[in-house]
Amino acid sequence: MIGVSGPIATLASVAVTAVIVGVLSMRGVSGTARGATAAALAVVMLIVSGTLPDRLSSRGTIASETGGIAWLPFERAEIARRISTGEVVFVDVTADWCLTCKANKALVLDRDPVVTALGRPGVAAMQADWTRPDEAISRYLEGFDRFGIPFNVVYGPGATEGIVLPELLTADAVMDALHRARTREFSRTE
Known part of the structure; x- marks a missing residue:
């Protein structure tokens, strides 16, 4: 893309x-x-x-194309299946036209410790690409009373309803949600 x-x-x-x-x-x-x-x-x-490179090359500060997150395509039913097997699922609703999404990616998702955590066994990173209108993604957002992006949610055995992250991500917020989703029940409104 x-x-x-x-x-x-x-x-x-x-x-x-x-x-x-x-x-x-x-x-x-x-x-x-x-x-x-x-x-x-x-x-x-x-x-x-238009002339700046897409990736930094300084000692892996930003993940390379081959060492980045292995995103799975968004499938709502797949979230519940993965949670039932004990996995943690990170959902990133994004779009090419969303500058805040790109900033989140550059500053948080493609950097350690987050990029490493999302690549660990037992963690599935799922991306919902809303670059073009998609009714399934729109319905998913509406389920959280959201109508815009960026939107990120972490699910797991301890957070079957999902932990909604702030629009402007921080590494601490993502890492905390990944830990909480793995360990005990939280409501999605926290």
Whole structure:
């Protein structure tokens, strides 16, 4: 699948967007100067983000294409089957057009300790790709009263209803949910 942008380009775009917002909110500078500076930064962002590599190469900080997460395709019925065998299931609802999803991937999912934890035996990483409309994924989200992404849930013998993670993931939140799902019952509203 061809992505909209790689994780590095996404992070650069987010950083430049923050700078643009800062420039536009500056007081004491004429509106013309603010607008011209913001426009110039936007052009630079478009040019540079298209030339940035998709992966970092520095000592495995971000997983390589071959060493990353082995995502299973989303199948709702498969979640219950895997839980019944004692597995923990991490569900990632994502899309190529979702910049927050890409940031979560670059900053949390493709980094240790999360990438290692999702690759361990007894843990299944399942990805629901919502790049194009998909009725099954829409119904899944509606089951949690959600209508947008990113959306991540961890299931397991100790969390058969799922542990809903925050939209902006942290390694601590993911690791804690993986541990809790393996050990004891939690409600999905926690």
